[in-house]
Amino acid sequence: MRLRTALLAMTAMATAPSLAVAGTITGPYVNIGGGYNLVQTQHGRFSPTTQADGSESNSQTKSRYRHKNGFTGFGAAGWGFGNGLRAEVEGVYNYSEINHRRGTAVTGRTSGSDQAYGGFVNVLYDIDLARFGINAPVTPFVGVGAGYLWQHYNPITTSYSNGNVNRVGGTQGSFAYQGIVGAAYDIPHVPGLAVTTEYRFVGQTFADGPYQSTAWNRTGVHKGNVNFDHRFSHQFILGLRYAFDTAPPPPPPTPVMATPAPTVARTYLVFFDWDRANLTGRAREIVAQTAQASTHVQTTRIEVDGYTDNSAAHPGARGQRYNMGLSIRRAQSVKAELIRDGVPAAAIDIHGYGEAKPLVATGPNTREPQNRRVEIILK
Incomplete structure (x- = not known):
């Protein structure tokens, strides 16, 4: 958990959602x-x-x-x-x-x-x-x-x-x-x-x-x-x-005590805009870093886990099902980018967890940028 928090502190600002673009405003x-x-x-x-x-x-x-x-x-x-x-x-x-x-x-x-x-x-x-x-x-x-x-x-x-x-x-x-x-x-x-x-x-x-x-x-x-x-x-x-973007910026990262950092991280975080599964430019950079790191550490499998926040365009169980599918699409986008960066497809496992396991606890139907993510874990 401390490793996850440290990674979040290093990457939250760089990978936070950008201003609205021509897609979904x-x-x-x-x-x-x-x-x-x-x-x-x-x-x-x-x-x-x-x-x-x-x-x-x-x-x-x-x-x-x-x-x-x-x-x-x-x-x-x-x-x-x-x-x-x-x-x-x-x-x-x-x-x-x-x-x-x-x-x-x-x-x-x-x-x-x-x-x-x-x-x-x-x-x-x-x-x-x-x-x-x-x-x-x-x-x-x-x-x-x-x-x-x-x-x-x-x-x-x-x-x-x-x-x-x-x-x-x-x-x-x-x-x-x-x-x-x-x-x-x-x-x-x-x-x-x-x-x-x-x-x-x-x-x-x-x-x-x-x-x-x-x-x-x-x-x-x-x-x-x-x-x-x-x-x-x-x-x-x-x-x-x-x-114009009306979504609030992500909260500042929680200060953490300085700890010796490993030479190569084992877990990487990629963040997404609300209701989107396509990768931003910064997200592609992080995926490329992950692909490069997988060649320098002993890695047998790469696990790609997709998540969403608990907001949805549809209420109730229908919204939960939609978010589950959205989390899988996010994981698939990351997997496709890893393959383009030279990682063998057979070495990658993807999972979608929808609204489960949030990084930041929120109330119901809350748009939380830090929960709209994919975690890439080198094993």
Whole structure:
């Protein structure tokens, strides 16, 4: 027990969990991004009084507006629940050029733009690839959002070949929704910082009659309404995200009396982030030291024992079963790293003990960094 305590004192600070990374976020985070905004062709229905196409017809006319280049930008603040789920509040701005209009009786040239601003509440889920045995600095995610956008049409002007002119403008707010697919890429040596890439599909509904249409022709000025159908956008975004760590740091090690240290340790400790089984850079260094030490001392077997703290994403017996499986996955990760470091697989025994045998006694459902560990014992 004294040897275990001494090893803990030497390695606790170096192997304690780092700041949250792009995988499973626990606690607050912020996110900004921007990119290309491609809006699908929209259909507008004009009231008869506007004579929007330059003709003398008194029937309602319809036109299709084609969008050209556009951009989008957003800022978000959210909270990760440690199990892959995240919730966030987002403010967004969209812009799109409008350069063509079809479906009119007379040809003409169209120019203008529109913009939208508002916000969404998003719910997202990070897919932890480590659960599938993939150790990569990338985490895919999916999500949905609902919110409200104010859509403003800057004057969209159509000048017809017969000299008539039509102009559309106005602002309206309406319900909006979005689907999100993306991935986060860890920034090396900067814990918590990640580059994100996303595709978003954004839809917006409109009520009838909010936009104004004005036509100038030989009979005078004609004003009325124009109604647009649903608006759909495809967005391709590059962003930057930073996750803050809310987990308390491990307590300082208990002072121990100085005792003669053996030349080579027989027991080594590797620590893990909460609900994770992948090895940190420091953990790989300790495993490499263990593999090297096994060649310098008389070793017949290497025992790899995995443990968890007593917190779990699920209550009761279900959580205990989950932690038992998590402790085995941690032991398997260490074994795989020992093999990569040259230790024969036949010389390694692994065991998972779940919540049993904690290093630090805690109350129920407590996240204790020092209990999330693997002990490597040279025998």
